[in-house]
Amino acid sequence: MTKPAATAAVVVMLLALVGCGPRQPASSPTSPVSQTPPNEVSSLQIPAARIDYAMSKVDGLVNELMKDTGIPGMAVAIVRGGNTVYAKGFGIRDVSRGDGPDNRVDADTVFQLASVSKSVGATVVAHEVSANVVTWDTPVASKLPWFALNDTYVTGHVTIGDLYAHRSGLPDHAGDALEDLGYDRQQVLRRLRLLPLAPFRISYAYTNFGVTAAASAVAAAAGKSWEDLSDEVLYRPLGMASTSSRFADFLARPNHAVNHIRVGDKWVARFQRDPDAQTPAGGVSSSINDMARWLTMVLANGVYHGQRIASPEALLPAITPQVISAAARSPKARAGFYGYGFNVSVNAAGRTQYGHSGGFAMGAATNFAVLPSEDIGIIALTNAAPYGAPETLTAQFLDLLQYGQVREDWASLYRQQLAPLNDAQGSLVGKPPPVSPLPARPLGDYVGVYANDYWGPATVTEHDGRLQLSLGPKNQLFDLTHWDGDTFTFTLSTENAPPGTISTATFAGNTLNLEYFDADKLGTFTR
Known part of the structure; x- marks a missing residue:
């Protein structure tokens, strides 16, 4: 940009900020200049008492959600200003075991995080970036020489960040059905080279095994398994004693919540999802107390109670936009973005917000949402298939916090968006067999x-x-x-x-x- 053009741009920006009112007399007192950059300011201020008000409503919101949806269990934590200000469990861990006290969900009940694991894993990567083991721009093939995609250029240039941002060109959910057939992590990753690619770095498609490939490269650079690396650099330093990236550890916890799916109008414990093949993308299990520690660290730009987990410079790319994940469909609409393992957006109040959802169709749903400008975050974990319950709660809480009221019917909106994920697939679903079918050959x-x-x-x-x-x-x-x-x-x-x-x-x-x-x-x- 030329100097005149740059100057004009600054003038236009300042005019937009200060308005075009009449010029004040020189003798008029001037307001102190704010030290906060204009792009960090929301025009909708939050009264100090609003936070306590919003938190006072959480119990009622959860109870109403559980009554409306029938989900068996939920745990919720809220962190603010470096502290856990709310942590509570609701409901039961397993519908097949009754509602006795030994089956109740509490703040230490361990849930499967599903895709919230991506955000957790991104902070493991941020630690390794801080330690100069890798960078977000490290090519994956430089650490995994056997790794390849269906294009020579992409194979050599796709980075850890590209895969954490889902912009490699791999198809949506690439490799997931291979996992369902019983292929292990290495077998799935080696088959990604056979998949067709969309244009590199200008396409967004959500891929569990893309993230898993990136995490595997980080682990290889560190000389450890991903599971051990996560434990060593994140879980143990934060005191997350109930957190693991191994499915066997989850099953071994006496206080863990089992998966539930909805059959008719009832929730049943029919499946238990084993996500070990894609652990970096969906295999973390944790309690709400542990996740509150993690959220506190993220909100503090990588520091937990004085201990540095990741540098601000390494963490910032993860929690800020790297790719458009949901393009605006009208000039009035706001686009959605993805960082490295985090969804990122600007909400209706003009505040930056980041978070992530997780869901197993076999019976788990999770969500967290953060308002960094207010130094506050909320996380909700459930042991039920994804119909929007955790997303509804976090959206309701942030509405109460920012506006003093719930603005939308979030339950209906999320149910409409997520319920189809639980629908049967196939062109013949719901169709009767042909009346006079042609015979088969021998x-x-x-x-x-x-x-x-x-x-x-x-x-x-x-x-x-x-x-x-x-x-x-x-x-x-x-x-x-x-x-x-x-x-x-x-x-x-x-x-x-x-x-x-x-x-x-x-x-x-x-x-x-x-x-x-x-x-x-x-x-x-x-x-």
Whole structure:
């Protein structure tokens, strides 16, 4: 920018800030110049008593939410000014164990964090950046020589930050269905090279295994496993004694909350999600008391009670915008952004806000939200599938804090957005079978091993007059039911395929196309 243009820009900015009122006489007293940068100021001030008022409403908000949704349990913490000012549990840990005192949720009950793990993990990376082990701009392949994506340039240039910001070009949720089939972390990461890529650094697509690849590079640079590194540089220094990045540790905690899904109008404990393959992205478990310590550290720019965990310079990129994650759909709308493991936005009050949600379709939902200008943050953990309960609570609390009232029907808004995540998938869901289907060929014609570089082999066998499909390293079995002609169906129920999901299996000569596994056009297997 030229000097005249820069000067004009400054003038325009100052005019916008001070207005265009009449010039004051020279003798008029002048107001002291604020030392706060204009872009850190909200025009909507918060009265001092408002914070206590908002906190006084939390118990009632939680009880109302739990009554309306029926979710079994929730734990909530609020931190402000370097202290935990609220920490409380509600409900029960496991619906199958009654409502006795030994089954109650308290502030030390351990929950699975799901994708809030990304934010926690980003602070582990920030520690390593502070220690000069890596930078956010370190190429992943420089620490993991075997790592590759489906483009030579991207392989050599994609950084830790690119993957934590979901801007690598990998497809949405790349690798998740491989995990569901039983592939381990290394096996999934090595298959990412087979996926098609969107334009590098100008595309946003949320990827658990992209984050996992970045974290694996950081761990390799540190010479430790990610699980050990997280414990060494974050959990132990913060005194997070109930926090771990290992699923086995979660199960071993006597006071842990089990997963629940909704079946009809009831919540049932049917599944328990094992996220070890993608631990950096979704595998942390913790209590609300522990997470309050972590939030306090983040709000203090990397310091906890005088102990430096990460430098402000290393942490700042994580909690500030790095990519547009939700483009504005009208000139009046505000865009959404993503940092490195954190969602970032400017809210209706003009304040910067950051946080993250987490959800397991198998039965966990979490959310935290932070207003750094007010030095306050709230986190809510639940043991129920994601229908918007934790997001509703944090939004209601921030409304009360900033406006003195709840402005929106957040429960309905979040339910509308999140409920479809729990819906069954597949083009045939809800459709009746054809009245007069074409007959199948002799079943032996379909039997064989069908190869696929990404998914691995699909083995079709005949057993007691029916076809069975075997997939994945653990040979998961699926019964094939005839639908019409050479098309069969099978059902799935996994983290990414909610109960009731139906996939077609269509044979054509020596090929087999599996609808559920064809999202990225990689679902055709060849015999």
